[in-house]
């Protein structure tokens with residue numbers, strides 16, 4: 001049975017400081033500054049269950065603050081209320097928190113109440129970026145927290161921001177590798193967004209920090225998605241939910257993940273075409289789940305491939321007998337199969 005994750009937001013609760021970029025009210029849509037009571041928690045569970053048609057296992061997730069920095073009595077009250085709610089017993093629970101607030105005592109409390117996953121708001125692994133974002137810890141703190149959580153067999157998610165002040169692709173990828181090596185199970189990647197009326201907005205206006213340009217941030221995201229795929233680490237989210245803030249930047253486009261996956265897909269297909277040197281009608285056969293990213297945003301991949309070489313008619317067709325891990329090219333002489341992993345490792349040699 002598929003599991004439904006039900007978020008319960010605790011905006012800014014437990015946070016040691018307000019990070020310069022953070023605007024939880026806009027990100028989560030929650031404006032309250034108090035911790036949820038039983039009525040609120042049960043209301044959210046009811047609301048999310050009402051959206052589903054078939055029965056689902058549920059997992060209650062406390063997001064939007066620093067859960068493990070709350071007084072222990074409040075952590076226990078929230079977890080117990082969620083666990084014993086009168087609507088449906090959760091199969092598991094998860095919390096998101098700050099890397100500085102992980103200790104053996106914290107982990108013991110979480111496990112006692114059925115928490116199986118901890119998402120760490122890592123944001124950056126570069127000391128200067130963390131300082132600029134008003135986050136008072138180091139990469140070592142993050143690594144120690146992950147190792148402690150993994151030792152206790154908890155699932156660990158790392159939430160990372162892309163486009164932090166002074167960030168470079170090299171620095172970002174080094175930090176990403178450290179997070180993978182420490183045992184992170186899954187990732188969320190968020191482009192840094194400058195929300196109005198935040199300290200970050202003033203810092204950017206006053207030129208106190210320099211943010212990487214859009215092109216650099218997109219390249220970093222592309223490199224990160226490739227590297228994590230090669231490491232078999234799921235990326236469960238790319239980008240913030242729609243914030244209602246108008247922005248022309250592709251980084252804040254709701255289709256951001258699709259756009260980056262499409263860039264990767266076109267590079268793979270171009271590489272295959274170069275390698276095969278076939279002409280005539282050439283059809284990529286793709287499982288329907290991967291079809292949109294191969295065709296590309298507004299069919300741009302298809303157009304790019306067909307513009308590139310004369311004498312070829314490139315098509316991309318849905319074929320659900322094909323798995324995701326291989327690339328299939330149908331030519332006039334038959335079907336040629338390629339390993340996606342091998343292609344990625346070749347095209348993005350420096351990340352494999």
Ligand code: SF4
Pocket residue numbers: 011012015016017018019022023024064065066098121
């Ligand atoms: S710790 Fe998280 S929720 Fe709290 S202010 Fe920083 S980014 Fe926002």
